[in-house]
Amino acid sequence: MSIKIYKDTAANSIFIEDANGAQFLNSLQATVPVDKVDIRDLARQIDIVSNADHTEFVDENDNPYT
Numbered sequence: 001m002s003i004k005i006y007k008d009t010a011a012n013s014i015f016i017e018d019a020n021g022a023q024f025l026n027s028l029q030a031t032v033p034v035d036k037v038d039i040r041d042l043a044r045q046i047d048i049v050s051n052a053d054h055t056e057f058v059d060e061n062d063n064p065y066t
Contacts, residue, residue, distance in 0.1 A: 003049060006060045016048065023048060 004017040015022055016039070027042040038059070041050040062064040 002062075003052060004060060004062070005055050005059050005065070019050070026049050 001020075005014060006017070006022075007014045017023070023041075028048070029040045029042055031038045031040075035054070036051045037049060037050065037054060038047065040047050055064060059065065
């Protein structure tokens with residue numbers, strides 16, 4: 001599974017797409033506890049991504065984030 005991150009510089013926003021589909025994020029917080037990534041939607045108080053490996057993240061061109 002990969003988590004694709006899209007960035008729209010004109011709209012100054014990002015959204016992510018994972019197995020659950022695309023999700024627009026109004027207010028998010030990303031943390032990296034012990035080499036894993038967690039992303040929380042602060043506006044809705046829900047976890048978007050939990051305990052994901054860094055290698056699961058790619059950009060809109062399927063290039064991995066480093």
